[in-house]
Amino acid sequence: MKKKTLSLAIAGVLGFGGAVVLPANTYAQESADTIEEVVITGSRIRRADLEGFNPVSVIDRTMIETQSQVSLGDILQRMPYSAGAAVNTGVNNGGSGAVNFSLRGLGSQRTLVLVNGRRVVPSGLGANSVVDLNNIPPNMIERVEVLKDGASSVYGSDAVAGVVNIITRKDYNGAALNVQNGITSEGDGGQSTVDFNLGTASDRGSFVVSGYYTKQKPIWAGDREYSKEEIWYHPYWNPTGQEPGGSSAVPWGNHVSPASVGGDGVRYTRGQEFGAWRQYSGASDPYNYAPANYTQTPNERWGFSAFGNYQLGDFGAVRNVEASGEVMFTHRASQRLIAPEPLAPLAFFGTAAPYSDLNYYNITQGPKHSVTGDTMILTDWRRRMVETGGRDQVHETNTHQVTLALTGEVGNWFWDASAFYGENDASVLDLGYFQLERVAEAVGPTFMDASGNLFCSTDGTAAGVIDGCVPLNVFGQPGTDTQITPEMLQYISGNYVSMTLGGNDMSGVQFNASGPIMDLPAGELGMAVGVEHRKVNGFSQPDSLQLLGVSTAGSSLATAGGYNVDEAYVEFAIPVIAGVTGIESLELSLASRYSDYNTFGSTTNSKLGMRWTVNDELTLRATVSEAFRAPSVPELFAGQSTGYPQVSDPCAGNATQFCVADGVPSGGYDNAGLIQLPTLSGGSTALQPEEADILTAGFVYQPGWMQDLSITVDYWETEIDGAVSTLGPQLILDSCQQSGQYCELVERWGPGSGATVGDVKLITNLNVNVGGNDASGIDLSARYSMDTSDWGSFDLGLDVIHLLDYEKRLADGTIIPHAGRFEDNHDGNFPEWRWNFVADWNYNQWTANYTARYIGEVTEPLIKWFHSGDEENQVKKQLTHSVQATYNLESYNTRFTLGVENLTDEQPPFAYSGFNDNTDPRTYETRGRYYYGRVSFSF
Template sequence: MIDTQSRVSIGDVLQRMPFSAGAAVNTGVNNGGSGAVNFSLRGLGSERTLVLINGRRAVASGLGANAVVDLNNIPPTMIQRIEVLKDGASAVYGSDAVAGVVNIITRQDYDGAELNVTSGITSESDGEQTTVDFTFGNTTERSNFVVSTYYTEQKPIWAGDRDYSDAEIWFHPYWNPTGQELGGSSATPWGNHTSATSVGGDGVPYTRGPGYGDWRPYDGTTDPYNYAPANYTQTPNERWGFSAFGNYELGDFGALTNVTVTGEAMFTHRASQRLIAPEPLAPLAFFGTPAPYSDQNFYNINFGPKHSVTGDTMVLTDWRRRMVETGGRDQIHETNTHQITLGITGDIGSWYWDAAAFYGENDASVIDEGYFHLDRVAEAVGPTYMDANGNLSCSTDGTEAGVIDGCVPLNIFGQPGTDTAITPEMLQYISGNYVSMTQGGNDMTGVTFNASGPVMELPAGELGAAFGVERRNVSGFSQPDSLQLLGVSTAGSALATGGSYSVEEAYVELAVPLLADMTGIDNLELSLASRFSDYDTFGDTTNSKVGLRWAVDEQFTVRATVSEAFRAPSIPELFEGQYLTYPQVSDPCANNATPSCVADGVPAGGYNNAGSIQLPTQQGGNTALQPEEADILTAGFVYQPAYLDGFSLTVDYWETELENAISTLGAQLILDNCQQTGQHCGLVDRWGAGSGATVGDVRQIRNLNTNVGGINAEGVDLSTRYSLGETGFGMLDFSLDVSHVMQYDKIQADGSVIEHAGRFEDNHDGNFPEWRWNFQTNWSMGPWAVNYAARYIGKVTEPLTKWYNVVGEEREVEEQLIHDVQLSYDFESYNTRFTLGLDNITDEQPPYAYSGFNDNTDVRTYETRGRYYYGRVSFSF
């Protein structure tokens, strides 16, 4: 599967599969991305898809305090195959396996050496990818080992170099008959300045427009700044790493036979980058920080807009300037991830056993550039003082006595690229030499023991059993710098996250043969599994699984599974730093003090702070969280007809019901429920008598992470394979995988339902096409091999609510069909193989999705880079 694709990340390969859905990130996500690649099985979320390496957990990885595995950190050259178990597997594997399991099996037995060099580029001459990997292995009677190293580089694609993303497209059906128009930002390089003070202000925004002409009123249809070309649509990503897997047979020790020691080690370094448009410096409008541009500032007096009637210099209360002189807001990520496992295996009689200890660590650093210190910005646009020598300084009151040491006044009225542009000295002062730095990491340690074998002979066959125990410790942290902690940087505010948990688990599995060798029952087997998990954060939970497999004959098999699954609260959900936000909400108790309001501290007649106001609301982690719980049903059949050798058909129906989903209630819902039913009143703190504040007014709302709502989803998966084997014109095989989402309903905290099936809502879990399918055919004859693949993503409906809440208005996002082809020739006498490939033969562009946050589309779902050429040469030794 991997060799027939140009992709060099296992996450990218998985995201192309039809059973992928939702909003898992990849390197096409620029604004909001981290360089990581995740996978969301059936759209239930990356955090509900368990990733294993050789049947064992992989350490969470990313930028710190993460809940999922970055699939970029798994060396692709070491992968032998990928097993995807598409049903709840908590009874076998524990937490996180709600949607299923991705089990990555690495190479174990390999003799020789192999060197692969792969390189590709788009038809637009950008987005280059280069990969070099080398693998060496040796196998003897008692031992084997495989060692591999690799290097991968992915270069960027700029949004401005693609027609679909070179400008923001808005939807304004009320004043534009077509509904479409070019969008942009009101924070422009040519300025957008409003005065609402008594010093000559008239509330009219002024601009010079893109041509930097004379001052005139700002025009929202022609003057916005097109920020799209300054963004990546494919982010640069560089990775290198090495891995080693091996085992050595020690021999027999009494009843212990075939005792073998094993070892696994992996290390990956990733350096990635995100670049978005230069900072839109608008202290009041965008950051909620008053920083009026003084009418006593030299630059405002000489170059700023004047009152249209009096000609006076104005105090600019809301000024906006795109800081293009910085080159953009650059975010650089560096992560190191390693995992080591040491184990011992063997037999005792007819039973197999294994024991292992593992340690995984991920550390990360994030550097942000192109941001500003808001306190210094306020100083730089305040009054100025010029001495007798013409030296200009910031001054608190415009006099020499008020001079602020070191402060450089900021001129926002010049033209970039000319001698009137913002100078490096100005930028240096308002940034305060500020480079935001965040440190983060994840750790996991554990020990496991497993055993499996026959228990007894039953009339229908052998009763098999397996059992095991595991102890695991998990920790994570994320530590932002001081300016983010204080919330005085335009990079935003952030709080530290840090914490850990431990879990002890035990499981048992039984395979019970019920009937065999009967008419209509070739074999009937019952499978049972149960796992007990004890967490030091919330307590214990037991999850079980019952399965039935009925082989009618050698051609037709029916199977069904009913299982319980759970997801333990993650490090960020438990331990994220708690912080205050100020959402716009309305307290219904103010005007209608019901008995529950009175019981909560509101006077019987209400209080006089009615209306929509911003109320302090506490958000963040909650150590009282309980696990998410799910019930899962899977039923289907496998058909392999004797009359059509090489053909198989698999059909599975699946249904998942998730409860106690981890989310937040929402400040407004808390207030409404308190007033109407008395529920959640305990989450509202109110001012009492003697406090100096209005009695009954809201002091604080506690809207921490909690268990609320759920998901109901169902669908059908179909897979068919047909291999003609050796024919007169070579070997030929076909495969088709289809996924059909029938229902995906997200239940909100208030009981309302958001339907996802067949819809795309960027702010509600992502993209859920009802139909996705992949088709592939392979032909080979002698040294030649050809692969053709097609990937289809069906139409979805999106609401038109990105910029304006157009109630009831929706549109259809078109489907996407991608064709790929690959040709290989094997020079056996030289142990060399050449491969040429062409992805997206027809240069299909992603469909427009107006609600997409990046690039007017959904970069997490659709193919965005366009036509892509690549070549590979492989040498074997």
């Protein structure tokens, strides 16, 4: 939906040329006796009705209490409007202990998170742009409003897919204590939570403090049938395609017999039996690394929050002035654990560490040349370092935010002014890794003195002894006296514990005011205005070995930077017609926000909404809007480095006019075809904001013949342009040769340089704005309530999401369809159908809940492990059932709750594209049947 389409849509709305509509789904209805003006997420204008212009789903306190989840992020990820690749604590390799939320699968970075209408500091393991929803415990939440529409015209950056606005508990009088424990039917993966709320209220103010402690225990991949063994699709080795996978870096070691010294170039191993050296079998010898991984990571959190407000009174024309403050703090300790290091310096790390033919262990235990019987220099050798116990990553984060605010009234206008500061700091420890330089020394030549003491040596003599070095034996058998010793491990690790420090901070001030401007024939003309100033900073600082890239932990660059923004907005609610047959009321909403960044400049984003109440039963709504996402600190300021990817320069053999203009001789130049060319990658301060156009249209139907039934249907459409990504060095070279595009990113050697004229000196592949996403779908929500005299009350709810289309546009114009597919592990999972059904029953002291969660099947391409055919795999659907019952012992103010998640113990569907556990833990229920109990006391 380009800007032209957006303009036409606005014109259509103004001309009322279609049945356009926008629903607001609610899980709990407000009392009809209360007429109070409130602000609904998506607008700053206070209004008496809850049905605004935007589609808003509400997760209320009752629904939160029917969940076993102890994280708001886990609750949101189970909603049908979640999709894509948001991480959670079920993601081990690639996880961080955080839980994020990706609305409609458009990305966590494009879903704005607010607490009480204000931004929250980004949080993670370093410079970040998204919020870890673990930091907001469910016990402090009154409700969560999820706006499923763009809202940059009201809130600014990041509100592309929508907004999650978390409303905390404020007017709480009394005390409550909740204790919950749970465990899977396999006896693992336990979760324990203790939380409390303490509040007091008077005519002048209130104060609420909440605290919590949560601990989640791990589940091992080896303890689940679906994840205990890595599965590959490999038709070359197995005609059926599917077979047990694994790694060629095995605990019993292997090597390639070097053809350069007369070997046959074949890989050999002693196998698990540690017998004679034999040819390595790709079918039976790979190491099964799956059992050594977590499928649910351990996670421990504690924190508190406090809210207080006090009525200061009237000050002349300024009435009902109220001061308030909020404080939130969360500490998280989490861990991930993956299989022990596959030590293969040349194959996996591109570092030469040849196993010397003068090394004692190679001489005595290593393979021999098949013809001469000599010890060989082994350049490609591999060994799984099981003695370390695994590659362990330990995270600790602290996140806090403080907000101070004043509110009041002047005439019929309401105003609020606030200031906030939030900070997140993190440390990441990586253990089980090695220093590559020390590995090279330890497998080099050795020297043995007269006493039988063995030393590393540069040349195998006493003169070349390397102080402190301990020779490494990768040919030994684990669990025997030939195994790798602690002294060997200590030397090649150098007692190395990789540490990365990072953090984020955000501060800001804002002022908002709203009220009526004048009376029009159809009602009051409402207006809201506001200004905001905000600063954001972030950093990530790896240790020196990671900066140099000389350890098996890999290389990582420092990130440091920040930006500030000044913003102003205006919003109108315009009553057009009222009290006419067929038009009970017709309103328009207009909003626009100007944002001025010190990085890229300014942007203005606007929105038009329409709400047409036909009668008491039917309301039509629609919005068309512009949204944007400002480049984040990591995207702007990530460290730049030069790498050497394998690419081919087409200008070498076919110098077009564009190549010649770029400095290539007309006859081309001589190169070696597919070569490694220097390529600069990293952040870029030249980035511009991502831009989006959004359309929503739908209706709310509440039939008079069934007054307790409510149905909403929404159509939505989002187009994102200028997504932050990279072009890739091969695309840069190809485009330069074919059209001249991107030639400015290719620097070439010229005459007199001493290098081949025209050869590539440097390719610049920094972050750029390129490509985008196009998505559309239909949301359906139905609610029905029924009271009976003999059986209590029933509340039924159904939410259905149908993804019509989702396309990712790449830099070269390629379109990758995502709807109904698990196309790419990075982008995530996009079922065409997802739905949740909820049934609540209340009868005297008893309440019960049943929840069904459905995730439709998806198709994944089978492009894996040397196979590039067009076969596809159908990833099956998953339907889970959960139940809960609560008894309220009113005489003791105590409630007892028992529940079972995934009652029928459904296993996650198999997916080849699943990087963790042969499935997708970001989408499916993976822990199996889960029992939990809760006791709640109130005072």
